[in-house]
Amino acid sequence: MRPQLIRSSRFAVVLLAILPCFATLVQAGPPLICHPIEIGQAKSLPWISHNWNLNGSENFDTKNLVRDTLEILRPNTPVLVRMETLRRATLYAGKDPVAAKELLARLHARATSAESSGHADALAWFDVGYLTETYKQWIGQSWMRVSKDGHNPATGVDGYALVKKAIGLRGSDPQMEFAAALLTLSGPQEEHHQHALNTIGGAKTDPLLAQNLATRFIGPQSQTMSEMLARNSAAN
Structure with a gap:
C-alpha cells in the first residue's frame, strides 16, 4: 500500500474514534463518555490509554x-x-x-x-x-x-430519575450534583440550573471536584467543565 493511502487510512480510523465526542460537544450533550473524570490515585478499572477511549492494546478480560x-x-x-x-x-x-x-x-x-x-x-x-x-x-x-x-x-x-432518587436519599452531595448536572446538560433546564449551582457551590470545599471543574471537556480549546455548566445555567 502506498504511503499516502496508509496515512489516509490512519486518519480515517482516528476520525471515527473521536467523532462521537465532537458530536457530543456540538450538541452540548452530557459528556459521560468523552470526558474522563479526575480521581487522583483512587483505584478504578485498569486504564492504559492516554485519552478518553480504549487504545486497542488493553488485555483486560x-x-x-x-x-x-x-x-x-x-x-x-x-x-x-x-x-x-x-x-x-x-x-x-x-x-x-x-x-x-x-x-x-x-x-x-x-x-x-x-x-x-x-x-x-x-x-x-x-x-x-x-x-x-x-x-x-x-x-x-x-x-x-x-x-x-x-x-x-x-x-x-x-x-436521571434514579440519580435524582439517589440525591434525595443521600442529601447534600456536590459530587452527585455534578453527575446530575452532566446528565441534564440538554435538559430539563430548571433541574440542570439547580444541579449546576449546587455543584459549583460545593466545589469550594471539595478540592477534587474543583479540579474536575477546572478540566477542559475535550482538547485545550474547549470550555472547562465549570464554564460549560455556568454557560448552560445562564442560558436557562
Whole structure:
C-alpha cells in the first residue's frame, strides 16, 4: 500500500474514534463518555490509554468486568470514582454484550434488594442511574454497537430519575450534583440550573471536584467543565 493511502487510512480510523465526542460537544450533550473524570490515585478499572477511549492494546478480560466493577463500587467509594469507573466499564462493556447486560442487572438487583430490606442505598441507586445514562451514550449508537441489532440493556430505563432518587436519599452531595448536572446538560433546564449551582457551590470545599471543574471537556480549546455548566445555567 502506498504511503499516502496508509496515512489516509490512519486518519480515517482516528476520525471515527473521536467523532462521537465532537458530536457530543456540538450538541452540548452530557459528556459521560468523552470526558474522563479526575480521581487522583483512587483505584478504578485498569486504564492504559492516554485519552478518553480504549487504545486497542488493553488485555483486560471482560469476563471479569462485573466482578471487578462491583468490587470497586463499595460504600466508601467517592462518587467521582464511581463516575469514572462506570465510564470505563461502559467502554469495556461495548465489547461484550453479555457483560454489559449482567453488570446493569447486578447493580439494579443490589439497589432493589437494599430497598426491599428497608435500607434504601443512595449510592446503589446512583450507580444504576449513572450507568444507564452512560450506556445510552455509547452502546447501540451508530459508532459502537454492542450486538448486531444494537440492543442496549438500558433502553427504557430513566437513569436521571434514579440519580435524582439517589440525591434525595443521600442529601447534600456536590459530587452527585455534578453527575446530575452532566446528565441534564440538554435538559430539563430548571433541574440542570439547580444541579449546576449546587455543584459549583460545593466545589469550594471539595478540592477534587474543583479540579474536575477546572478540566477542559475535550482538547485545550474547549470550555472547562465549570464554564460549560455556568454557560448552560445562564442560558436557562
